[in-house]
Amino acid sequence: MDEVHLISACRQGDRTAQKELFDLLSPKMYAVCLRYAGDTAEAKDILQEGFITVFTRLDSYSGSGSFEGWARKIFVNTALMHLRKKDALRLGEDISEARTLASEEATPLERIGYRQLLQMIVSLPDDMRTVFNLSVVEGYSHKEIASMLGITETASRSKLLRARMRLQEMIKKM
């Protein structure tokens, strides 16, 4: 069943179609959830809640744009809600360390694989990990991130710099 058929059937409550859509999207969306969550259990919760939201709000998908992109936003928002509940998104404004390290040579990523990079990202503090994911992977601007997280743009930039720095340090140590 092609995507449009599938979405239409899911809208009408066809459980078989919903399962098919779940099987189609869940591997990629779980990877998204893992990047935001602190552990696999939390990632599983985010994935489940995210799909419930996808299926119950399917009517709001207008058909313009990629369905995967639309679904990804739902999972990102679900992850952010989880983090807010944990009060994990309190962000400071300390950017001094980031300024000091900004000019250093970037660490080649070819040394590591996806799994290792993911583990490094998961090991970051919640606030830095969130900003890093939103900025680097999802492509949000700092203005958008600031709006989503309720912080200033300066804080968003700061956290991104600090996250990048820590990742580079971890890569160097390998």
Next chain:
Amino acid sequence: MLDQDFDKKVRLMLEDAVEEVPEGVWEGVSGALDKAAGKKKAPPVFWWRMFGGVAAAAAAVLLGVFLWPGGKGDFSKVESQAVAPVAVVVPTAPDSGTEQPVAPSSKTADIKDEAPKIIVSSSKMPEIKDEAPEIIIPSSKTAENQPAEGQVQDEESRTTDTVADNGQQGGEQQAGPRQTTPVKAGRERIRYVSEDSRRAGALSLSLSGNAFATGRKSVEPGVTRLAAPAKFRAPVHTGITPVSKETSYGMPFTVGLGVKYYVLPRLAVGTGVNYTLLTRSFVGTYNEVQSSVEDGVEHSALVRSVTSDVFNDQHYIGVPVSLFYDFVQTGRVRVYVRADGMVEKNVRSHYRFHSASESVSYVEKVRGVQWSAGAGLGLEVRLGKYVGIYADPGVRYYFKGNQPASLRTAQPLMVDINAGVRFNIN
């Protein structure tokens, strides 16, 4: 910049990454969706409802046949009854042979020995001859009762309401020249069937309306499927989906014409045609998708999406087949039980959207038919020779089928009252 290169590389490594999904996630999602939709995972409840509806109909008929005292009479020997008041023929003098019809409520009448007679006083025991029931009238005058078409004695004329025997209980008697057979020698009533009434059963027409039905607001989503326009080869994805869990149903409205025919004195069959209007409203999204095939590849595109209040009206034409059993029959009143099955066809299902930006009207093609079964208890009162009114409260069960969501799908077992006018045409 170096940071940009780093970010770009990280993005390339992560954006299309996939992971093995842990066990139990889909079950959690499915369970939550079921809960949201109000579904149950228990064994299908509608089956017992269906059987309950059928059982109720069968039980109503059996109850009338076997449990009602009057029903134990040998009705097979009693002809069906026309709907006309009892005509009492009164001879002007004993054995004069001259007869004059009198009002049914007359208290005195001349009774000939060979003719069925009416008791005009409850204090006397009638003498019942072998060939015909006989009622003793204490007054000097007797009257001959000749029901014109085999009538139920009017219960309002209570002066003629008692029959007892001197050893012979009611029931069947040998047929006399004018064969009359009381169904039951009881206190309440007598029924006589004259020779003249042994003809094809009474036939009546009825005009009815639905006086009451269960209507309610529902939280079922009432998802609707729409059929594909014929011009597109690929299945159409156009559909209407509720965005709110709340659906408001209007009270069903039914009018109809029916025919009822007595095949036996107490048993009648009926059929007819009726029209039913079902309405509902909900908040929904109408997505119109055009599909086409180019070079053997199917293409679909969303051309319009409207979210607004949706008003849906569904029009059904139905044909019921009914069985009626009268367990009370008097001159003016008839009480009966009814069991019926009905098949209905949706002839139009129309959706109207009224959003702030545009109005959309859509007619849905509905396939299949709606089956239902019902049972009820009816009361008919004759207002005149050819006309009567009736009320028939009962229950009806609508079987699950491929019909649009409506009050019937939300609540298959419904209570209603049918009422109408019945015209007797023979």
